[in-house]
Amino acid sequence: MNRTLIIAEPSEIIRKGLIHIAESLGFFSSVKEVACSSMLHDSLKKYKPQMVLLNPTFVNPDGLLELKEISGNDLLVAGVIYSLYDDEIVSMFDEVIMVGDTRQKISKKLGDLLDKTPEKNRKKTPETLSARELDVLKLLVKGLSNKEISDKLFISTHTVISHRKNITQKLNIKSVAGLTVYAILNELISMEDVQ
Amino acid sequence: MTDMIIFGKTKLADIVMQDRRALVLLPRFGIELGFGDRTVKQVCEDRNINTDFFMLMVNVFLNKNFFPDRKLKNVDIDMLLRYLENSHKYYLEEKIPYLETLIEEFINKVDHPATQQLEKFFHQYIVEVKEHLAYEDETAFPYAAALSEQIKKDPSNISDIDYHIGVFEERHDNIEEKLTDLKSLLIKYFPPSNDRYIRMRILNELIEFEDDLINHARIEDKVLIPIVEQLEKKIS
Numbered sequence: 001m002n003r004t005l006i007i008a009e010p011s012e013i014i015r016k017g018l019i020h021i022a023e024s025l026g027f028f029s030s031v032k033e034v035a036c037s038s039m040l041h042d043s044l045k046k047y048k049p050q051m052v053l054l055n056p057t058f059v060n061p062d063g064l065l066e067l068k069e070i071s072g073n074d075l076l077v078a079g080v081i082y083s084l085y086d087d088e089i090v091s092m093f094d095e096v097i098m099v100g101d102t103r104q105k106i107s108k109k110l111g112d113l114l115d116k117t118p119e120k121n122r123k124k125t126p127e128t129l130s131a132r133e134l135d136v137l138k139l140l141v142k143g144l145s146n147k148e149i150s151d152k153l154f155i156s157t158h159t160v161i162s163h164r165k166n167i168t169q170k171l172n173i174k175s176v177a178g179l180t181v182y183a184i185l186n187e188l189i190s191m192e193d194v195q
Numbered sequence: 196m197t198d199m200i201i202f203g204k205t206k207l208a209d210i211v212m213q214d215r216r217a218l219v220l221l222p223r224f225g226i227e228l229g230f231g232d233r234t235v236k237q238v239c240e241d242r243n244i245n246t247d248f249f250m251l252m253v254n255v256f257l258n259k260n261f262f263p264d265r266k267l268k269n270v271d272i273d274m275l276l277r278y279l280e281n282s283h284k285y286y287l288e289e290k291i292p293y294l295e296t297l298i299e300e301f302i303n304k305v306d307h308p309a310t311q312q313l314e315k316f317f318h319q320y321i322v323e324v325k326e327h328l329a330y331e332d333e334t335a336f337p338y339a340a341a342l343s344e345q346i347k348k349d350p351s352n353i354s355d356i357d358y359h360i361g362v363f364e365e366r367h368d369n370i371e372e373k374l375t376d377l378k379s380l381l382i383k384y385f386p387p388s389n390d391r392y393i394r395m396r397i398l399n400e401l402i403e404f405e406d407d408l409i410n411h412a413r414i415e416d417k418v419l420i421p422i423v424e425q426l427e428k429k430i431s
Binding site: 099173177178 | 307308312315316319320372373375379380383384386
């Protein structure tokens with residue numbers, strides 16, 4: 001996994017300070033700096049960072065979405081705030097670092113933010129079954145055919161098949177007999193249902 | 196695991212040391228352990244094994260990228276069939292009974308309603324494997340043997356053997372596939388159990404069996420089928 005952090009901040013004092021702190025945290029495999037807003041897009045494309053610490057003056061509110069589009073939607077963006085800012089601007093960041101924050105506070109904020117990443121990834125390829133997939137699984141292990149399942153759930157057989165594919169992919173179990181063991185283990189059905 | 200290519204001068208012990216998958220091959224050629232520092236060629240000559248054939252089998256078995264095309268025309272089909280039958284014998288007489296014992300032990304030790312279903316699943320699977328092997332032993336292999344026999348005797352007078360290796364090719368399904376299901380269930384989904392390492396032993400056996408079956412199937416697909424197809428061309 002790419003653990004690059006980009007610090008996009010015009011003030012050299014603050015930028016160097018943040019780099020110093022970020023490198024000491026051990027969260028990131030590399031820390032890059034961007035001193036000028038015109039370089040931001042190129043750096044995102046080049047380094048594909050996991051997180052950006054961003055001075056709000058570098059982008060307008062629409063620009064933030066654009067940044068996420070450039071480097072994939074999983075990009076985490078924390079704002080670097082010197083003083084009072086409009087709530088609207090603050091709320092567009094995933095997190096906000098104040099220049100007055102202690103190292104501990106920055107560490108906690110960035111750590112918590114990084115912990116959110118796996119959750120986002122999980123949404124993309126969850127290993128748990130969706131409610132609909134569970135419905136299909138239950139009927140499947142009771143011995144119903146694709147056609148019977150499609151009639152019962154009012155979905156097309158094509159959809160049933162696609163649910164079955166997802167189930168197999170998520171559980172790494174292909175056969176109905178194997179899925180039956182899974183269903184009993186997880187108390188989705190009882191022994192009587194399969195006998 | 197190595198992708199080494201074996202030569203006649205290689206010490207047999209070195210092969211087994213480097214890749215333990217070679218172990219299961221030895222009994223299929225009637226080679227017992229304890230062969231000292233003898234080379235592949237020496238061990239084969241001691242036991243009247245065709246060295247080229249032995250090396251071909253080892254190389255195809257251990258190296259999935261090994262394409263034996265040019266060496267195929269020298270393969271004696273009876274030797275090949277005997278090797279394949281010996282593999283089946285090993286599965287039926289050694290591997291499967293041992294797996295069955297382990298699974299039974301697991302089921303006895305683990306008190307969970309799902310074990311009953313696991314047993315059913317496993318037995319169903321064993322039935323399928325046995326059917327698969329029996330089909331090859333009783334239909335596909337005898338056909339290949341009869342075909343080569345006929346060609347040796349009188350290629351112009353082929354009686355009506357009502358079979359075609361293409362049928363085997365089509366029917367040659369992956370019997371190792373369900374082992375993945377079994378592995379997933381034991382690794383991920385059965386709750387932790389105090390089964391005195393039995394689950395681990397089962398997994399080790401399953402992984403080895405799966406590997407063996409995949410390599411075995413590759414010999415059938417890359418060696419047996421092309422050879423029989425060539426024989427079929429001769430008579431058509």
